[in-house]
Amino acid sequence: MQTDIDPRSLIGRKAFDRDGHKIGTVDEVYLDDATGQPEWAAVRTGLFSRDAFVPLEPSTVVENTLRVPYDRALIKDAPDFGVGRHLSPEQELQLYHHYGLDIGSPGPSPCSGAGT
Structure with a gap:
């Protein structure tokens, strides 16, 4: 993800999937405990819906929106x-597996919410 953006500035931005379909609005940003870098965003998927966690790497910010390079159905099926x-490390591991991402280290660092 673009590292020059304050993670808190993502909150309230609209999020779109790889095909340009609206997913929802960024509700919270979760930072990696070890590095302090933004790692996950919780996106509110609808008025009475839930938040879906999306990875911020390899997502990008384009024209004040968060562009997530995954299909909307995959995002909405993410663990809740x-x-x-x-x-927790176990929850983060589930998210990595759901999105088919490499963990990149022997064990994932737990994340903490940085928003709202």
């Missing part, structure tokens, strides 16, 4: 952990 709580 609720927002406002710390992601």
